[in-house]
Each structure stands twice: as C-alpha cells, then as structure tokens.
Amino acid sequence: MPPFQGLTDVERESVRSALVTELARAEEQTVSLSRQFDDIVGAAELSNADDEHDPEGTTIAFERSQVSALLDQAIRDVAALQRTLAGLDDEDFGICEQCAGPIGFERLVALPATRRCVECAR
Ligand SMILES: [Zn+2]
16 A cells, blocks of 8 residues: 555645635636726727727727736636645545655645645746
C-alpha cells in the first residue's frame, strides 16, 4: 500500500469550506462583471447613437475587452472550483497531478482550486 498522502477528514472539511467561500466569491464576480459588461455595451450603443465618431468609442472598446477578459477568467475560476469541490471526496484529492506528491493542506486552503504542489507550480 502506498503511504497516505491525502488529507485527514478535518483538513478535508477546512478545504471544503475554503472552496465554498471561494466559489461564492467567484460566482459573485461573474455576476458583477456581466453586469459591468452589459453597462459598457449599453453605453456604447448610446454613444454611437449620439455621435459615431465619439472619441470615447475606443475607451469603451478597451474597457469592454478588459471586462470581457476578467469575466472569462471568473467563469473559468467557477468551473475549476466546482470541479475541485466535486472531486474533494476522491481518495487522491490533495495529490499533485504532476508528481503525485502531496499538495499540502496549507496550500490547498490558500489556493483551493490548485492541482499541483508548490514545487510543480513553479
Ligand atoms: Zn508536484
């Protein structure tokens, strides 16, 4: 039998609550970012109606791509956290996907969606 490298039940529950907190935060972020995105799109439509050569047009396009990138990232975060949460009760949870060593409890609580140990993440 390989040596136990996973988490104790208590540690697992701490990681679970860290994941749930992080997931709620990421979900909130997607909501607020999509709202921001809609606002920018709405503002762009208004300003186009007023003057199609509005110099603010480029600023709006820039803002829109910024918010869109942040939104994509937030959506990916939510998906990664949901995946991690779903795999939390697996026997190999907390094992680095690269070197198969323990990721470590501290690191999992700080970065609950991580799949690699601190060495492999470098
Ligand atoms: Zn590793």
